Amino acid sequence: MSKEIIxxxxxxxxxxxxxxxxxxxxxxxKSCSEAIKTDKNGVSFYKKNVGQIEIETIIGxxxxxxxxxxxxxxxxxxxxxxxxxxxxxxxxxxxxxxxIAFVFKRAKLGYYKVNTFALSMPDIMSWFALYTEERIxxxxxxxxxxNKNRKLGKEIIDxxxxxxxxxxxxxxxxxxxxxxxxxxxPKFNQDEYEQIKRQYRKTKxxxx
Numbered sequence: 001m002s003k004e005i006i007x008x009x010x011x012x013x014x015x016x017x018x019x020x021x022x023x024x025x026x027x028x029x030k031s032c033s034e035a036i037k038t039d040k041n042g043v044s045f046y047k048k049n050v051g052q053i054e055i056e057t058i059i060g061x062x063x064x065x066x067x068x069x070x071x072x073x074x075x076x077x078x079x080x081x082x083x084x085x086x087x088x089x090x091x092x093x094x095x096x097x098x099x100i101a102f103v104f105k106r107a108k109l110g111y112y113k114v115n116t117f118a119l120s121m122p123d124i125m126s127w128f129a130l131y132t133e134e135r136i137x138x139x140x141x142x143x144x145x146x147n148k149n150r151k152l153g154k155e156i157i158d159x160x161x162x163x164x165x166x167x168x169x170x171x172x173x174x175x176x177x178x179x180x181x182x183x184x185x186p187k188f189n190q191d192e193y194e195q196i197k198r199q200y201r202k203t204k205x206x207x208x
Contacts, residue, residue, distance in 0.1 A: 019065035022101040035102040044093035066104040074118035
């Protein structure tokens with residue numbers, strides 16, 4: 001796991017996740033799996049690194065934007081919006097801002113049932129419950145596929161499937177020796193490395 005410290009600028013965050021910019025991101029999102037891949041950071045992550053007020057502002061703006069995009073007789077009050085925002089942060093803290101926006105996009109397109117007479121907190125939260133069930137199923141599919149690939153002697157690297165016997169490359173081999181060189185610098189032998197590399201090339205040619 002990477003130990004890199006991720007720094008997030010509040011101004012950049014608020015600019016990136018305006019309803020208009022999120023709509024642009026959502027043009028390429030057609031499924032739950034694509035929504036997950038677009039941003040893997042949940043709102044709890046942003047709440048911790050950017051601030052609660054900032055993330056509440058973004059979610060609230062998404063709700064207001066949703067109301068404006070549909071014909072509803074009785075809109076949510078500011079108090080109701082605040083309560084929905086708090087509930088999303090509490091119960092669905094693992095969803096990213098893009099995923100939250102994707103839920104509202106689906107509702108707008110008729111994927112979820114929308115009471116156009118009057119929006120309510122129970123109705124909106126039911127959409128998130130349905131999306132979360134689908135999300136769990138999606139992760140289960142990914143896990144099952146990974147297990148299946150391992151049984152077939154394959155492995156996944158950066159989202160691509162490789163045969164295990166062909167995953168070793170000269171670049172990886174060199175990286176291994178570089179790590180060894182860091183830990184055991186006096187023992188690293190360039191001639192030994194070149195010899196192993198020649199053996200590796202011979203093995204690859206034999207496989208072909």
